[in-house]
Amino acid sequence: MKEQISSFKKYIIIFWAIIASGIIGLVVFFYGISAGWMGYMPTLEELETPPNSYASEVYSEDSVLLRKFFYRNRSNVDYQDISPNTINALIATEDSRFYDHSGIDLIGLFRVVKGVATGNENAGGGSTLSQQLAKMLFPREKFDHKIELVIRKFREWVIAIRLERNFTKEEIIKMYLNKYDFLNLAVGIKSAAHIYFSTTPDKLTIEQSAMLVGMAKNSALYNPLRRPKMVKERRNVVLKQMYKYGYITEGQKKDLQKKDLGLKYQKEDFKVGVGTYFTEYLRTIMQHKKPERKNYASWQDQKFKEDLNEWNNNPLFGWCYKNRKMDGSPYNLYKDGLKIHATLNSKIQMYAENAVKKHLSVNLQPAFFKNLKHYNHPPFSNDLSNDEINGILKMSIKQSERYRVLKNKGKKFDQIMEDFKKPTQMTVFSWRGDIDTIMSPLDSIKYDMSFLRSAMMTYDPRSGHIKAYVGGPNYRHFMYDMVKDGKRQVGSTVKPFLYTLAMQNGLTPCTKALNIEYTFTLPDGSTWTPQNSGSAKYGENVTLKWGLANSVNNISAWIMRQYNPEGMKKVMRKMGITSRIDAVPSMFLGTTEISIYEMVGAFGCFSNKGIFTKPIFVTNIEDKNGNIVADFEPYRDEAISKNTAYLMINLLQGVVNKGTGSRLRWNKEYGRFTAALGGKTGTTQNHSDGWFMGVTPELVTGIWTGAKLRSIHFDNIRMGQGANLALPIYGYFMHQVYDDTSLGYTQDTKFEKPEEFNISLDCDKDSEKAIEQKTNTVIEEESSDFF
The missing domain is CATH 3.40.710.10 (DD-peptidase/beta-lactamase superfamily)
Incomplete structure (x- = not known):
């Protein structure tokens, strides 16, 4: 009997020893993960300031977004500026118990395990929003075997718990939506709202929010530009989830599921839009390094002097290099998320662009094309010799990208010239829209030269x-x-x-x-x-x-x-x-x-x-x-x-x-x-x-x-x-x-006369003819500037 009791105690001790060892092992395991023994683990500072790259944005004086500069088109947006529809759709679909857990949802995990065991594919995923954010903030490495993948999963658990301890639930949602890549250069909810629906995050409707949240399952698969039918089906699943958790009514769900996606897609392209020349100039000068004479051609002495003067006297010229962040590094226009408030007025800019386009396309260019018929070698004037024209064309050829590519391939100039004379398919400019045509590169150079150009600037002198x-x-x-x-x-x-x-x-x-x-x-x-x-x-x-x-x-x-x-x-x-x-x-x-x-x-x-x-x-x-x-x-x-x-x-x-x-x-x-x-x-x-x-x-x-x-x-x-x-x-x-x-x-605004001004300006009142007597047949030919 004593031997049986002794043997039972022995098993009890072994049992608790195993349990204790397991607990200690788990503690050591998670401590090791937290300490970085089993791979990279972000520090507290890195969690507080995740290594995100944010696009810098240029805004007009009337708060219109003119352009973004980015490596990845991500813009930061605050929680209060995100539509509640988007937040509700996200919670209902990705983490319904988000407000009830601390990073790891054990109930959700048991549900997943049960689903796997019973073959239920609709059991859902076990990753919380915090875990998904951890995965996005610190992407997975490449793994050689499954053990490393399991360890990485546990590391994400630790990161998720740390995120929950250091950030509020609202901050986690904000970070998630600002980080997620919605594809098509739409990184973050702000870019996605603009690119897919031409709106802002705070104005996203229920169905728009549902589509974007639906993409979060796999944006490469649920791409609304390539698979609109599949994306609509996924959006309707999100609407179903929103109804399930009480965010919308059944009537809303049924009505919204019938709707099309309603895309208003805007491709992110810095070459189109309002103020393109203006924003490109900003990009150039803000990143300009201090001028050094060795970096300028021999004939650019005046340009060097002007740039050096700008560097010394214009704070915006070279701003990114003249100014430093808290860590001592220079600003990076493409990743530091700057908001550049420009002086440009979007309406006045649009009116200026309209005026240039109207006069060139309707009045001048048609007249100029007719005028070219009088030239022997259009578009060049008749006072140029053949040698002068050939010299101009030769210089233009050497300045082209096609010439650079062919020269780098080892082709000689005569060979390159033959290439420039061969008809090829290309797209050329016209005021009625781009034209797909077949034309030799040499003819395309002449065609490009035949277009008149205009430029203008308006400013408030005060x-x-x-x-x-x-x-x-x-x-x-x-x-x-x-x-x-x-x-x-x-x-x-x-x-x-x-x-x-x-x-x-x-x-x-x-x-x-x-x-x-x-x-x-x-x-x-x-x-x-x-x-x-x-x-x-x-x-x-x-x-x-x-x-x-x-x-x-x-x-x-x-x-x-x-x-x-x-x-x-x-x-x-x-x-x-x-x-x-x-x-x-x-x-x-x-x-x-x-x-x-x-x-x-x-x-x-x-x-x-x-x-x-x-x-x-x-x-x-x-x-x-x-x-x-x-x-x-x-x-x-x-x-x-x-x-x-x-x-x-x-x-x-x-x-x-x-x-x-x-x-x-x-x-x-x-x-x-x-x-x-x-x-x-x-x-x-x-x-x-x-x-x-x-x-x-x-x-x-x-x-x-x-x-x-x-x-x-x-x-x-x-x-x-x-x-x-x-x-x-x-x-x-x-x-x-x-x-x-x-x-x-x-x-009605008049020029203000100085108080002390007492000079008579009524020079020839009696001899001047009234402006109203002029007719539309008058042609005022300037004393042109010939000498």
Whole structure:
């Protein structure tokens, strides 16, 4: 008997020893997992700040998302900004006991085990939302055998429990929905709502939420673009789950299950949308490294100087490298989730793009195609020799991607040329939409060159905020930015700087000069006499106001003789022109190449009472947590006096009222303005470039129109002048701006006269004809800038 008792105690001890060993073993096992003995385990800091990559976003001043910069298209959104429909669908489908467990749902596990044992495929999954989040935050490695997979599963349990201890339930839901990849570059609920339904997370409906949550089972399988029928079936399962757990009624379930998916798919493509040139410029300059001369070509000395000046004086230029995060590393535009608040107004930007498109597609391009029929080698003008044309084409070929690829394959130039002459299938641009066609690459280069381009910028000269920025006609096909990167001869739009010099030195719009030819003696002893294209009032004493209104070179030459080229250059520098300026007598013809950006900023001095306010792109930048990490204010400087600015406004109004810009007053299609408008047209030699600068009390706009090359242009001044190439765009644009009352701009706003101003501006009241007498048959041909 004693032996039996002793043997029983022995078994009891062995039993409890085994149990104890098992418990101790489990404790050690989980401790080892937690300590990282069995593979990588995230630290507490990594759990608090998971290694997520968030897209940076650019917003307009009216809170419209313009663009994202990303490696993965993920944007962070707060819990309160997620629709309750989405949260309810997620809980009902993925983890109905989410609020009742602490990371591991034992009841759910037993249900799964039972389902496996009984063959019930509808038993559901055992992973909680916290476990699924752990899997997403710290993805599984590749495993050689099943034991490693089991260990990884236990590691996810530990991570899930840690997540539950360190975050609230709401934070876990937020992290899950921000992390999940909904496919098609839709990472996170914010991107998914935008890409699939063109909405925001807080506005997702029940059926939209159900579709997105349904994708969470396997987004690669449940892809609404490829398998809409399967996705609809899965969405209806989610709706069934929502009804099961009381989130919707049976009637709602039945009605919603009948609906189609209702997709409003928007492909994430930075080459389309509003403000494409603007956002691309932001991307470029924010990531610009400090300029070093060795990184610039030998002929880019001016570009290097300008970039270095920007680096030293523009906080936005190279911002990502100039500023550091808390850990000391530079900002990364593609993963740090920055919110960049731009100055651009989405409505004004849209009106600018509409105006450019309308004038180019409806008016100019059809006329230009007709004009090309008169050329021997279209699109090149007849004044080019065959050698010059071949040289241009050869250079264009060498600048193409096709040439680079073929050259890297070891092909010689003659072989490459043969390739460029072979017809191939391609897609080319047209104003009616892209065309799939067969064309040789060489012909496609000529075809591309035959399209006229326009660019424009509008800004508020008081705040310095750029409101519209159109770098070209179509970013996908014409990616070169003519607002900031491009520079062209400015023609007569440079003359207001010369007149500013005159106004500073005591002359007035009513000062008279003799309208005759004036000759300049040049440093080498030769002489130069600028010419007018017309003979109106030749030999008469005319006012400076008439001279600028009609862009008469004789009057500009007279002013230049009173002062000197260096004086004009100093005025231009003071007003913000940073491009290279050659101080020579002929500079008033506009042979200097200047960007639209510079011209708009300089003309802003006239509207802003003499104050130069450098145009800016961004007001502030937030980090991913909503903290403001940068504020931007424009550089300001008193360039000219208030009185000088007001005198110049009067002169510029004369251009619009009775000069080369008068179409804005009488033209039925894009004119008939009653607003206080000033402006200046400009046309360069061979009418290769057409300009218009427009000023109002609140907005300053610069517009350029021309071809990719100056050797491609209209063959007559009637079509090629700035009043025809560029001015109509301004008319189309400003009509849209004034018609949109929500913007707050009206035609009743007047230029403010300085209090101390006492100069008479009523020069020739009796001789002037009323604007109403003008007819639509009038053609104002500028004194074009030939010399």
